[in-house]
Amino acid sequence: MSAMQQQKKIRVLVAKPGLDGHDRGAKVVARALRDAGMEVIYTGLRQTPEMIAESALQEDVDAVGLSILSGAHMALVPRVLELLKANGQEQVKVFVGGIVPDQDVPRLKEMGVSGVYGPGTLTDHIVRDVREAVLGNSGAPAV
Amino acid sequence: MILAASVLEGDRLALARLLTQIENDTPEGRAALGELFPHTGQAHLIGVTGAPGTGKSSLVNRLARYYRQPGEDQAPRRVGVVAVDPSSPFSGGAILGDRVRMRDLAGDPGIFIRSMASRGSLGGLARTTAGVVQALDAAGFELIMIETVGAGQAEVDIARLAHTTLVIEAPGLGDDIQAIKAGILEIADILVVNKADRPGAKSTERALRGMLQLAHPIRREFQHHGLVSQLSRGGDSQPPAESSQDDEELLWIPPILQTVATEDTGIPELAQEIERHYEYLQATGDWQRREETRLKAELEQLLQEALLSRWWASMTQSRYQAVLQNLVEREISPWEAVSTLLDGGES
Numbered sequence: 001m002s003a004m005q006q007q008k009k010i011r012v013l014v015a016k017p018g019l020d021g022h023d024r025g026a027k028v029v030a031r032a033l034r035d036a037g038m039e040v041i042y043t044g045l046r047q048t049p050e051m052i053a054e055s056a057l058q059e060d061v062d063a064v065g066l067s068i069l070s071g072a073h074m075a076l077v078p079r080v081l082e083l084l085k086a087n088g089q090e091q092v093k094v095f096v097g098g099i100v101p102d103q104d105v106p107r108l109k110e111m112g113v114s115g116v117y118g119p120g121t122l123t124d125h126i127v128r129d130v131r132e133a134v135l136g137n138s139g140a141p142a143v
Numbered sequence: 144m145i146l147a148a149s150v151l152e153g154d155r156l157a158l159a160r161l162l163t164q165i166e167n168d169t170p171e172g173r174a175a176l177g178e179l180f181p182h183t184g185q186a187h188l189i190g191v192t193g194a195p196g197t198g199k200s201s202l203v204n205r206l207a208r209y210y211r212q213p214g215e216d217q218a219p220r221r222v223g224v225v226a227v228d229p230s231s232p233f234s235g236g237a238i239l240g241d242r243v244r245m246r247d248l249a250g251d252p253g254i255f256i257r258s259m260a261s262r263g264s265l266g267g268l269a270r271t272t273a274g275v276v277q278a279l280d281a282a283g284f285e286l287i288m289i290e291t292v293g294a295g296q297a298e299v300d301i302a303r304l305a306h307t308t309l310v311i312e313a314p315g316l317g318d319d320i321q322a323i324k325a326g327i328l329e330i331a332d333i334l335v336v337n338k339a340d341r342p343g344a345k346s347t348e349r350a351l352r353g354m355l356q357l358a359h360p361i362r363r364e365f366q367h368h369g370l371v372s373q374l375s376r377g378g379d380s381q382p383p384a385e386s387s388q389d390d391e392e393l394l395w396i397p398p399i400l401q402t403v404a405t406e407d408t409g410i411p412e413l414a415q416e417i418e419r420h421y422e423y424l425q426a427t428g429d430w431q432r433r434e435e436t437r438l439k440a441e442l443e444q445l446l447q448e449a450l451l452s453r454w455w456a457s458m459t460q461s462r463y464q465a466v467l468q469n470l471v472e473r474e475i476s477p478w479e480a481v482s483t484l485l486d487g488g489e490s
Contacts, residue, residue, distance in 0.1 A: 008167050009235070009260070034236035039260045044243035051249040055242060058256055060159035088156050 010038040010134050011061045015052045016045050017080070018070045025097055026067035032123035033065075033130065049076060053083035056092060062134040063093040063114075073100055078111055093133040095126070146171065147178035150282050155255065158282050162257055165274040176274055179281035184434065186223070186280040186287045187421055190305030192267060192327065195293025197313040198337040200226065200244035201404035202413075203288050207254055208247050209410050210286055223284030224248075224256040225275055227268050229292045235262075241290060255284060267291035267298030270448075273441055276304065294327055302330035303440045306433055307420045309413075311335045312351065314343035328354060331397050333416050339401035339409070351399050395423050458484070 014030045016023055023045055030040045041059045043052070056064050064084070068076060077096060084092050095115040096108060105116045114133040117126055146164070149157035164172030189206075191199050207222045226241035237260035248254045257279075259269045268291055269275075279287050291301050302308050310331035328334070328351070336347050398416050402409035424430035463484070470480045 009262075011163075030238055034231060034238050035234050037234045037236045039230075039237045039239060041239045041242060041258050044240075044246070047246075048249075051246070054249055055256075057156055058159055059258060060156075060163045 010063070010131065011041065011059060012038050012063045012065060012130060013041045013043065013052070013056050013059060013061045014065045014067070015043045015047045015055070016067045017047050017049060017052060017076045018068055018072050019046060020068075020070040021045055022069050023067070025069070026065070029065055029067070029097055029117075029123065029126060032127055036127040036131070038127075038130070049079040049083055052080055053087055053089075056084060056089060057087050061092060063095065063130050065130075066094065066096050066098075068096060068098040068100070071099065073098070073108065074104060077108055077113060081112055093130070095130065095133070097121070097126070147175040150175070150179065150278065151182065153283070155252075158255065158278065159257075161278055162275050165278060166259065166269070166271050168271060172274070176277060179278060182281040183277045184280070185283075186276075186285055187307065187417075188276060188280075188305045189286060189288045189417060190291065190301035190308040191288055191311065192291040192294045192298065192301050192308065192330075193311030193335075193337075194295065194313070194316060197293075197311040197316070198402075198404045199290050199293075199311050200241040202309075202311060202335065202337060202402065202410075203241075203290050204245045204247055205404050205407055205410045206414060206417075207245070207288065209414050211248075211251060211253055213414070214411075219253060220285040221253045221283060222255075223276075223279035223282075223287040224254070224290070225259060225272060225279070225287065226256065226290040227259045227261055227272060227292050230260040230262050232263075237261075255279065255282075261292055264300075265298070266300030267294045268300045268304065270444075273304055273437075299327060299330050303437055306424060306430065307332045307417055309333045309335055309417075311337050312347055313338045314341045314347045316347070332395065332420050333413070334397050334399045335413060336399065336401045337404055340403045340406070344401060348399055348401065355397060355399075395420065395427075395429075454485075 012033050014026050014033070016026050026042075030042050033040045041055065041061065043055055047055075052064065052066070064080065066073075066077065066080065073096060077094070081094060084090060084094070093114040094112065095117070096113055097117040100108070100116050100118060108116055115126070115129045146157055146161050150161055161172065161175055165176060166172075191203055193199055203224055203226070207224060210222050211219045213219060224245070226239070226245075228237055228239045228241060230237040239258035239260060241258055242256060245256055248256060257275060259272060259275065261267075261269050262271075264270050268289070272289065276287055276289060289301060289305055291298060294301075308330050310327055310333075312334065314336065334351050334355075336344055336351070338344070400409055400413050400416060402413060404410075424433065466475075466480050466483055469475045470477060475483065
């Protein structure tokens with residue numbers, strides 16, 4: 001009983017940086033992660049990279065999901081990664097969802113992004129990737 | 144231990160990591176809390192509860208901002224926020240969405256917000272919320288606001304944890320019969336009618352005022368410690384002689400305030416009432432009594448958990464399953480099953 005409650009939960013921040021107002025994708029992913037037993041901190045629209053990094057720190061998350069449909073991913077993602085690192089959170093996994101042109105995907109991954117998910121991605125796929133990225137990293141017990 | 148020392152030095156990442164350890168109830172978390180405990184007991188703990196959608200998060204946002212920028216000749220105070228949202232009973236997952244309303248607080252090092260999932264607890268808080276609050280207290284946050292899950296009628300754990308409990312109402316949620324029921328309204332030190340720009344705010348306030356007038360004579364004898372020890376199940380209440388200081392001016396009558404959190408209306412007045420309640424608690428000795436009641440409740444909870452886990456450790460799965468099977472087949476009653484398991488009778 002109490003042993004069950006002591007299990008580590010995967011904590012994920014789902015945030016929408018930038019100025020576009022389409023948060024349906026972020027909500028769908030947040031819900032899927034929740035249904036997979038994770039604790040999802042949802043911060044809503046129009047977050048700056050600074051706000052995202054601050055939330056990630058206070059909430060001590062294992063992963064950060066960024067939903068970007070504005071095309072500004074090549075500016076926003078590196079900034080978030082940089083701030084996480086500056087805060088001592090370089091172990092936090094960052095994944096990106098939204099509209100990302102194919103040629104940008106390898107560049108984002110080179111920066112350290114764990115996954116990039118476009119329209120039509122199965123949520124099961126994202127859930128599996130997040131779990132693998134987080135647990136492979138810390139060796140913590142499963143959710 | 145390094146974690147506790149870093150927290151005392153103001154390291155925010157160390158604090159965040161400690162809160163995770165506390166939430167997961169790890170040996171590291173327990174050890175650090177032990178080290179930090181002498182540094183606790185400084186903060187004013189403010190509970191914020193009420194039905195879903197009444198505006199708890201928005202009010203916490205505005206109050207926190209007010210405490211950071213209180214206006215001339217008042218020093219800004221450091222504010223911790225613990226916001227609890229429910230865990231799914233099926234997957235165990237949770238969406239913690241209170242930060243959505245707290246965007247104004249970003250970028251201020253004098254504020255620390257932590258979201259928690261209730262993880263199966265039913266009283267409006269998580270099992271480890273008290274520990275998380277203690278860590279923030281030790282880290283030097285002077286005001287700690289604890290936002291419960293959207294509460295219905297009976298989620299009253301917050302009254303055990305907080306010094307000052309705000310119950311948030313909104314117009315149109317219930318009539319005067321709702322207002323005289325037992326439960327959440329009783330635990331209010333301050334009642335807030337939020338969304339007061341909506342129709343019906345006046346009649347909500349009137350219903351609440353009527354409730355207070357009816358409840359007041361009873362409340363007077365019980366005072367706060369009586370109320371709280373009732374909550375802590377079987378706790379023996381203070382002897383009646385305690386209420387000898389029962390002077391009219393020493394009674395706390397919960398004020399009713401109107402606010403519109405989204406427009407920042409009524410916030411300084413609310414902060415002022417919170418301050419007045421703090422002074423009341425200090426002047427009457429209720430502060431000390433609440434501290435005692437809270438620590439006693441915490442001790443009882445931890446004791447129960449420790450006894451239970453010790454018992455589980457002494458129990459073999461096969462034996463437990465055998466007794467359970469007997470119960471399911473209706474060969475023994477639930478009470479007989481309990482005494483078999485506890486007293487080691489034959490199953």
